[in-house]
Amino acid sequence: MSELKTLQPVVDALSRPFWQAARAHHLVLPRCEGCQTLRAHFERWCAVCGDEHFQWERLSGRGKVWSHCIFHRIYFPSSDLKVPYNVAVVALEEGPRLISNIVGIDSQFIEIDMPVIVHFEDMTEEISLVKFKPLHFSV
Numbered sequence: 001m002s003e004l005k006t007l008q009p010v011v012d013a014l015s016r017p018f019w020q021a022a023r024a025h026h027l028v029l030p031r032c033e034g035c036q037t038l039r040a041h042f043e044r045w046c047a048v049c050g051d052e053h054f055q056w057e058r059l060s061g062r063g064k065v066w067s068h069c070i071f072h073r074i075y076f077p078s079s080d081l082k083v084p085y086n087v088a089v090v091a092l093e094e095g096p097r098l099i100s101n102i103v104g105i106d107s108q109f110i111e112i113d114m115p116v117i118v119h120f121e122d123m124t125e126e127i128s129l130v131k132f133k134p135l136h137f138s139v
Contacts (some may be wrong), residue, residue: 008127014042017056022128025120027061029096030054039098059094061118063132065102066091068110090116090132104133 011019021028031038035053045052068088074081086107091097102110103119115135120128 009129012042012127014044017137018042020126021056021058022120022130023122023126025128027059027118027130028056029059029094031057038094038096040092040098043071053072057094059092059093062135063090063092063116064133065089065095065110065112065114068102068107070107086110086133098130100129101131102133103131 009015009019017030018028029038029040030042031054032046032049032051033053033055034046037046037048038050038055038057039046041047046054066089068086070084070086072084072129074083084107086102087099088102088110089099102116103121116132117135119131119133121131122128
């Protein structure tokens with residue numbers, strides 16, 4: 001486990017179940033009880049129907065790269081990231097899209113629609129970051 005030098009996530013009452021599950025290496029997101037929308041944000045009300053009741057649902061962790069780019073600049077001085085680094089939008093099998101990083105592959109080989117699976121990076125005793133790695137990769 002490394003000491004977290006990247007920006008620490010905001011853990012509040014709404015996002016705490018997500019981070020607790022990530023620490024246990026499970027991917028969960030809230031599903032609205034009103035319209036059944038699975039969402040990738042931690043707001044009090046559903047953006048689709050306005051209901052404020054939801055249940056946390058464990059997801060498969062599988063998805064595909066929907067979009068990606070490579071950053072060549074460090075935007076946060078306290079970060080231990082090395083440039084260049086990738087940032088990707090992953091479309092989960094269940095529908096929502098998460099912004100994260102793809103690990104276990106050189107950024108030049110990341111492709112749209114590349115199958116990925118969740119990967120948890122343990123940073124501290126409390127925080128595990130949700131990242132993704134290629135499901136299959138060969139050069």
